[in-house]
Amino acid sequence: SQPLAGGQAAELQSKVVPSKQILHSNNMEMEPETMETKSVTDYFSKLHMGSLVYSCTSKRKNK
Amino acid sequence: RMEASCLELALEGERLCKAGDCRAGVSFFEAAVQVGTEDLRTLSAIYSQLGNAYFYLHEYAKALEYHHHDLTLARTIGDLLGEAKASGNLGNTLKVLGNFEEAIVCCQRHLDISRELNDKVGEARALYNLGNVYHSKGKNVANAGTHDPGELPDDVKNALQKAAKYYEENLSIVTELGDRAAQGRAFGNLGNTHYLLGNFRSAVLAHEQRLLIAKEFGDRSAERRAYSNLGNAYIFLGEFETAAEYYRRTLQLARQLKDRAVEAQACYSLGNTYTLLQDYEKAIDYHLKHLVIAQELHDKIGEGRACWSLGNAYTALGNHDQAIHFAERHLEISREVGDRSGELTARLNLSDLQMVLGLSYSTNNSMMAESHAVENTLNGGRPRGRRYSMENMELMKLTPEKVPNWN
Numbered sequence A: 001s002q003p004l005a006g007g008q009a010a011e012l013q014s015k016v017v018p019s020k021q022i023l024h025s026n027n028m029e030m031e032p033e034t035m036e037t038k039s040v041t042d043y044f045s046k047l048h049m050g051s052l053v054y055s056c057t058s059k060r061k062n063k
Numbered sequence B: 001r002m003e004a005s006c007l008e009l010a011l012e013g014e015r016l017c018k019a020g021d022c023r024a025g026v027s028f029f030e031a032a033v034q035v036g037t038e039d040l041r042t043l044s045a046i047y048s049q050l051g052n053a054y055f056y057l058h059e060y061a062k063a064l065e066y067h068h069h070d071l072t073l074a075r076t077i078g079d080l081l082g083e084a085k086a087s088g089n090l091g092n093t094l095k096v097l098g099n100f101e102e103a104i105v106c107c108q109r110h111l112d113i114s115r116e117l118n119d120k121v122g123e124a125r126a127l128y129n130l131g132n133v134y135h136s137k138g139k140n141v142a143n144a145g146t147h148d149p150g151e152l153p154d155d156v157k158n159a160l161q162k163a164a165k166y167y168e169e170n171l172s173i174v175t176e177l178g179d180r181a182a183q184g185r186a187f188g189n190l191g192n193t194h195y196l197l198g199n200f201r202s203a204v205l206a207h208e209q210r211l212l213i214a215k216e217f218g219d220r221s222a223e224r225r226a227y228s229n230l231g232n233a234y235i236f237l238g239e240f241e242t243a244a245e246y247y248r249r250t251l252q253l254a255r256q257l258k259d260r261a262v263e264a265q266a267c268y269s270l271g272n273t274y275t276l277l278q279d280y281e282k283a284i285d286y287h288l289k290h291l292v293i294a295q296e297l298h299d300k301i302g303e304g305r306a307c308w309s310l311g312n313a314y315t316a317l318g319n320h321d322q323a324i325h326f327a328e329r330h331l332e333i334s335r336e337v338g339d340r341s342g343e344l345t346a347r348l349n350l351s352d353l354q355m356v357l358g359l360s361y362s363t364n365n366s367m368m369a370e371s372h373a374v375e376n377t378l379n380g381g382r383p384r385g386r387r388y389s390m391e392n393m394e395l396m397k398l399t400p401e402k403v404p405n406w407n
Helices: A006-016 A040-062 B002-018 B022-035 B040-056 B060-076 B080-096 B100-116 B120-144 B154-177 B180-197 B200-217 B220-236 B240-256 B260-276 B280-296 B300-317 B320-337 B340-356 B362-378 B400-406
Strands: none
Touching (some): A040 B002, B002 B022, B022 B040, B040 B080, B080 B120, B120 B154, B120 B180, B180 B200, B180 B220, B220 B260, B260 B280, B260 B300, B280 B300, B300 B320, B300 B340, B320 B340
16 A cells, blocks of 8 residues: 555655755855965076176167 | 076966966976976975976875975975965865865964065965864765754854854955955855854855846956855755756856866756746756756766666656666666765665555565665765766755755
8 A cells, every 4th residue: 555645745755845955056166376476587587687787788778 | 607507497387377288397397396496486386386386286195295395395495474374275185185284273373474574465365274274074974964954963053153253354454455356256155054053144145246246346256156056055945946046047158168077066956946846847857957957967976866866756756667767777877986875765766656656576685684774874974976977966865844944
């Protein structure tokens, strides 16, 4: 025998009705990390290139 | 001659990384290290950039190694600003690796030195990093259980409240400095922290600010992130129509940006939202779209989830044939990926459906007993496999009747 009385069927159905339990997306969208940067260029241009660049540009200006 | 060569290689590495080709950049930096230099500041810059390149390539063990070299070197030559930067980078890397306590020490060092040097920009960046570490720490502990946002143990709450405090301190400095991009980042992560704390109204306010700044910059990825986060917050405020509107905008931008994984995520969110709105036809429409992309991307876990959602939606519509089809598919996929929780759910769904349809299930006692055994093993932790999904979605209870009480 199949015990499918109306009330029981409704109750069983509610168990699988999605509003009772859904797979909710918990996917938060985070902002990117910020990394600190060092550069060979910065250092080089400050300490070595400074005079070089100057002499190059002044040479170019002279031409 | 060798000196110049090391420098030339490093310069090429820098150029390649700036152009977005970190993999090639790494080769040049590593060649530069091989050649070597007597100039320790140059070497420090190379180590730092190697660390960052590996960080962006998600090779965090390597990133850790190089940022650690950089820190040692900076200390050796007494370069305080260099030490601060290396500490910050090391902190970020340790955070990703889940070593939160050491990450906090490093980020705190970055903060202390920046304050000592009266470097406001550095101070703000260190505060943002600290906020991120505490946010990750809180989220990590929270994920060990299956908590809904707003229902948190004390240690999680403490970590998240610290994160919020650091983001707010960061915000006051970057506002003073007029750095809108930094404000945007802080608002986004502050919003997510409020969301986890269950302060959904505050989350909305923060994400609205994030949205405003994203639009100012024409940053469509950030705009899409803000829409998605706003959608999530409105779900928990019980304002499903508003949530649906934000998810629709997320979907629109995901399509414009041609990001299929994000498009799938948006479809899934929309499917769930229409389920909450009890508009099952629309829910099915979006879950089918999600299913197609999950299959296309060979994302089995996503596919299983789509089948589960579709089974439920068809059940709600009384379309039991389709419901059984998707429940069976869900069971198949759960077995395939070793998702024990999914397998249990699928079995229960199928037996319920069989009963609704008046099919015999009384001979399946052994199956039910097995299901209960599975359930018992699940109480401890998260099922394996879930965390590897492209969508990083959690199984959680969401009872609409409960939502208004969460405000």
